[in-house]
Amino acid sequence: DAPALLNHAIVNCIDVEKWERDRTGKKLTEIGLSTFAVSDMHAVKNNGPRGENLLKRMWFYHYRIIPYAHLINGRFCEGNPTKNHFGTTCFIDLDEAKRMLESAFKWPTKGGTAEPFSPVIFLGHALRGDIKMLRDAYNLPKSTFDMVVKTIDTQDMAPAVGLWHGKNKISLLNLCAYNDFDFADPHTAGNDAAYTMISAVFMV
Numbered sequence: 001d002a003p004a005l006l007n008h009a010i011v012n013c014i015d016v017e018k019w020e021r022d023r024t025g026k027k028l029t030e031i032g033l034s035t036f037a038v039s040d041m042h043a044v045k046n047n048g049p050r051g052e053n054l055l056k057r058m059w060f061y062h063y064r065i066i067p068y069a070h071l072i073n074g075r076f077c078e079g080n081p082t083k084n085h086f087g088t089t090c091f092i093d094l095d096e097a098k099r100m101l102e103s104a105f106k107w108p109t110k111g112g113t114a115e116p117f118s119p120v121i122f123l124g125h126a127l128r129g130d131i132k133m134l135r136d137a138y139n140l141p142k143s144t145f146d147m148v149v150k151t152i153d154t155q156d157m158a159p160a161v162g163l164w165h166g167k168n169k170i171s172l173l174n175l176c177a178y179n180d181f182d183f184a185d186p187h188t189a190g191n192d193a194a195y196t197m198i199s200a201v202f203m204v
Contacts, residue, residue, distance in 0.1 A: 032063075
């Protein structure tokens with residue numbers, strides 16, 4: 001029963017940052033993950049102003065990848081990984097990063113269904129680029145994303161809800177501005193993943 005199974009779904013929003021001088025596509029310096037369970041949102045009786053009570057049900061993670069954590073952008077691409085404003089920053093190695101991604105997309109269901117894993121709604125801003133970077137850097141098998149039932153890109157979502165009418169894809173800076181909140185310390189993966197998730201909630 002697909003509609004019933006969606007009650008067990010989780011929403012994962014990911015942002016990835018790589019070293020600005022990297023030409024291999026493998027030197028990812030940060031991964032940001034914002035996530036929530038649909039069942040937790042259903043438990044909220046009053047969304048609060050601008051969905052404040054929904055936002056309180058989200059979890060925010062910021063990972064710095066140990067082999068490349070010393071590589072700080074700034075000449076060609078701004079970004080400061082020490083200025084993460086959401087959740088806790090953790091330092092993890094390459095194997096831990098791969099295991100983290102695999103577990104984030106293979107989340108066990110809580111019961112009440114025969115399916116062992118929760119369906120995943122995969123959210124991002126310019127999501128295709130982040131997926132490519134993850135696959136290139138960690139050689140992820142296709143099975144990593146087997147439970148993804150829907151991908152949502154906020155660059156497509158904004159014009160679909162009438163928020164953006166420009167010829168080019170909306171930037172995350174403009175998306176935050178249109179949703180009326182500050183875009184502080186961008187290109188830090190934890191921040192950008194959170195800004196993307198919050199913007200998506202505001203657009204629903």
